[in-house]
Amino acid sequence: MHEYALIQSLVERVEAEARARHASAVHRLSVRIGEQSGVDIELFRTAFMTFRDRTICERAELVVDTVPVQWACERCGEPIQPGRSLQCASCHSPARMVGGDEIILDRIEMEVA
Amino acid sequence: MCDSCGCGDHELVPVELHEKILAGNDRTAAHNRAHFRAAGVVAINLMGSPGAGKTAVLEATARAMGNRTLAALAGDLATDNDAERLAAAGIAAQSITTGSACHLDAQMVHAAMHATKWRGLDYLFIENVGNLVCPAIYDLGQAANVVALSVTEGEDKPLKYPVMFRAADLVLLTKIDLLPHLPGISLNRIAANLEKVMPKPLFLPVSSLTGEGMAAWSTWLEHRRAAVPNAALVER
Numbered sequence: 376m377h378e379y380a381l382i383q384s385l386v387e388r389v390e391a392e393a394r395a396r397h398a399s400a401v402h403r404l405s406v407r408i409g410e411q412s413g414v415d416i417e418l419f420r421t422a423f424m425t426f427r428d429r430t431i432c433e434r435a436e437l438v439v440d441t442v443p444v445q446w447a448c449e450r451c452g453e454p455i456q457p458g459r460s461l462q463c464a465s466c467h468s469p470a471r472m473v474g475g476d477e478i479i480l481d482r483i484e485m486e487v488a
Numbered sequence: 489m490c491d492s493c494g495c496g497d498h499e500l501v502p503v504e505l506h507e508k509i510l511a512g513n514d515r516t517a518a519h520n521r522a523h524f525r526a527a528g529v530v531a532i533n534l535m536g537s538p539g540a541g542k543t544a545v546l547e548a549t550a551r552a553m554g555n556r557t558l559a560a561l562a563g564d565l566a567t568d569n570d571a572e573r574l575a576a577a578g579i580a581a582q583s584i585t586t587g588s589a590c591h592l593d594a595q596m597v598h599a600a601m602h603a604t605k606w607r608g609l610d611y612l613f614i615e616n617v618g619n620l621v622c623p624a625i626y627d628l629g630q631a632a633n634v635v636a637l638s639v640t641e642g643e644d645k646p647l648k649y650p651v652m653f654r655a656a657d658l659v660l661l662t663k664i665d666l667l668p669h670l671p672g673i674s675l676n677r678i679a680a681n682l683e684k685v686m687p688k689p690l691f692l693p694v695s696s697l698t699g700e701g702m703a704a705w706s707t708w709l710e711h712r713r714a715a716v717p718n719a720a721l722v723e724r
Contacts, residue, residue: 377622413651
């Protein structure tokens with residue numbers, strides 16, 4: 376249930392940005408969440424609907440862009456398909472996750488008087 | 489005000505951030521890490537499900553590493569039980585009671601550091617809240633993540649909780665003294681599942697009860713000191 380804590384951090388960050396720019400409302404938040412980031416997207420949305428009340432995000436829409444998992448060789452960059460092991464077939468180096476672990480706030484659309 | 493057409497509407501401004509939602513936590517974690525490195529303290533974030541044997545591993549570690557000074561911060565939803573057990577085993581321990589929070593974050597660890605004599609330690613173990621999901625994504629400032637997985641939890645736990653096991657630098661397979669009573673459980677199959685989710689699979693079978701595997705675990709911990717530049721300076 377860390378989704379609630381994540382939404383709390385998100386809303387605090389948005390409120391700080393909105394204050395700094397003298398915004399009167401936030402219309403839309405765009406976030407990027409990896410499929411293997413450890414975030415349950417449905418729970419994340421529910422948490423947002425719960426926490427946005429009485430904040431500057433009260434009427435904001437949450438747009439979630441999900442990112443599929445991608446692994447690549449940390450040495451030669453060759454894409455690696457998860458399977459028996461997470462190692463490069465050609466050079467046997469360990470794989471590195473190059474996509475799918477994101478928990479990122481990309482964009483805030485706010486109303487400025 | 490929209491001044492391009494004079495419609496009287498407010499202006500919609502897009503603000504591009506592209507920043508981690510946990511950026512604030514990561515900054516505090518970096519601050520904790522800098523403190524640990526400067527003081528030559530190896531901080532270990534010990535995670536695992538409730539009942540995986542995290543506290544027992546620390547009790548056994550105290551027995552196996554009598555030459556080192558250890559302390560622990562014990563995250564717990566509601567009680568001080570773990571800290572009391574650790575204190576009885578000779579490990580100075582400070583509870584972090586998280587209330588309803590299912591994980592520790594860098595700020596909780598930072599606050600607990602103010603209440604703990606952690607400078608001058610060899611190792612500070614941060615025993616996270618028992619949970620295989622939430623703690624995985626919070627950097628605390630540790631030198632390494634260790635996940636305790638007991639052999640009674642089932643062979644497929646790594647596949648069910650890939651985020652946690654991907655974050656692990658080491659997996660301790662605990663309670664191996666129970667293996668004779670678990671004919672359906674094979675260490676090889678657990679290892680094969682770890683390889684599917686850990687790019688650098690590394691695990692050690694241990695028993696906190698019999699002490700089996702504790703020497704290998706101590707050696708692994710000693711090797712972590714090489715990664716902490718000031719650890720050698722405070723070598724005793």
